[in-house]
Amino acid sequence: MGAEFLFIDDNARSHRANIVDECLQSEDIIRMDWRAYSPDLNPIQHVWDMLGQRIAARQPPPTGLLELWRAALLDECCNIPQDQIDNLILSMPRRCKACIASSWRHTPY
Numbered sequence: 001m002g003a004e005f006l007f008i009d010d011n012a013r014s015h016r017a018n019i020v021d022e023c024l025q026s027e028d029i030i031r032m033d034w035r036a037y038s039p040d041l042n043p044i045q046h047v048w049d050m051l052g053q054r055i056a057a058r059q060p061p062p063t064g065l066l067e068l069w070r071a072a073l074l075d076e077c078c079n080i081p082q083d084q085i086d087n088l089i090l091s092m093p094r095r096c097k098a099c100i101a102s103s104w105r106h107t108p109y
Contacts, residue, residue: 006032008042041099043088050080 007029014020024031034041054076055062062068098107 006030008032008034041092041095043092046088047080047085050084051076054080 007024009031051073055068055072058072058076062072095107
């Protein structure tokens, strides 16, 4: 991963289990401090939402897990427009400011 790699999780209880901590430590993976209940700052959640919307809109819809994996997930993941990803990245400073302004409570994102 490289020396500058940081692992981000959402502070869910299952991610804080001793076995997870031990695994990360054994691999010298540094965990970024992350406030619990801060999905606003996790851009991958928004990418998952984009992917889910694209799969839900497929006609005909996938009929099984293999088709879902091979066709829908791979095709749709590759076809998310780069400008949507770029906009998400560019929105991060605004998202961070909104989260700080809300004292780490809910934001409109």
